[in-house]
Amino acid sequence: MTKNHPNYQADTTHATGDRQDYLPAAGRNGLLPFYDAFTRLFGVPAIHRTLLRHAGLAPGDTVLEIGCGTGNLTILAKDTQPAAEILGTDPDPLALARAQRKAKDRTGIRFERGYAQNLPVPDASIDRMLSAFMLHHLPTDVKAAAAAEALRVLRPGGQLYVVDIGGRMTDADGMAARRMLNNGHVAENLGDGIPRLFRAAGFDCQEVDSRVHRLIGRVTYYRATRPA
Numbered sequence: 001m002t003k004n005h006p007n008y009q010a011d012t013t014h015a016t017g018d019r020q021d022y023l024p025a026a027g028r029n030g031l032l033p034f035y036d037a038f039t040r041l042f043g044v045p046a047i048h049r050t051l052l053r054h055a056g057l058a059p060g061d062t063v064l065e066i067g068c069g070t071g072n073l074t075i076l077a078k079d080t081q082p083a084a085e086i087l088g089t090d091p092d093p094l095a096l097a098r099a100q101r102k103a104k105d106r107t108g109i110r111f112e113r114g115y116a117q118n119l120p121v122p123d124a125s126i127d128r129m130l131s132a133f134m135l136h137h138l139p140t141d142v143k144a145a146a147a148a149e150a151l152r153v154l155r156p157g158g159q160l161y162v163v164d165i166g167g168r169m170t171d172a173d174g175m176a177a178r179r180m181l182n183n184g185h186v187a188e189n190l191g192d193g194i195p196r197l198f199r200a201a202g203f204d205c206q207e208v209d210s211r212v213h214r215l216i217g218r219v220t221y222y223r224a225t226r227p228a
């Protein structure tokens with residue numbers, strides 16, 4: 001990531017002492033303890049439930065969330081389909097530590113450090129992938145690499161379900177949308193930006209749902225299928 005990219009944080013290091021080369025969940029490490037409360041205020045749990053309804057996880061599925069942050073969607077996926085094997089990945093060890101603490105009484109769920117563009121899983125080993133509010137954290141070149149990596153790890157016919165800010169958001173969606181339309185992190189999610197990203201990587205990709213959101217403008221859900 002270059003110094004000019006809006007995601008670049010020059011001065012932050014995380015718990016391992018590495019240079020922090022990703023945009024963390026709440027924008028900066030110091031705000032992480034407030035992330036879950038903040039996302040509840042924004043109605044994110046209901047958005048996670050909608051994403052999982054679309055994903056329709058089946059018993060025996062191997063499920064991977066990329067950019068799992070503090071683990072809320074990964075844990076909800078496990079509780080929704082207890083007979084699935086669930087892995088949450090994120091580059092942020094601080095967020096992963098929180099996720100691990102929350103999931104400690106469950107089996108068949110684990111968290112591992114990993115970037116969406118470099119996942120710690122074998123080729124064609126995943127039935128369903130999930131991504132919630134992660135894409136707008138990635139710079140352009142990393143998005144393309146993450147889409148290619150998703151294609152690598154999904155089995156043929158496997159599906160990635162994505163939700164993020166954006167889609168066909170317009171001024172008519174309200175004040176929050178008008179603000180978001182000028183947000184650099186969200187720009188590439190607008191219009192058909194997300195389906196174009198996944199189609200360019202070799203997926204079949206469709207929008208499956210889109211709703212106005214009074215605080216973040218519009219959230220849109222997508223299904224990207226690795227051709228069989």
Ligand SMILES: C[S@@+](CC[C@H](N)C(=O)[O-])C[C@H]1O[C@@H](n2cnc3c(N)ncnc32)[C@H](O)[C@@H]1O
Nearest residue numbers: 022023024025067068069092115116132133137
């Ligand atoms: C807004 S949070 C979303 C967390 C979670 N999916 C949720 O819905 O609550 C975005 C997450 O993307 C992660 N992230 C940033 N860059 C990433 C990358 N290159 N690969 C995977 N995840 C990344 C951040 O660490 C952060 O946890």
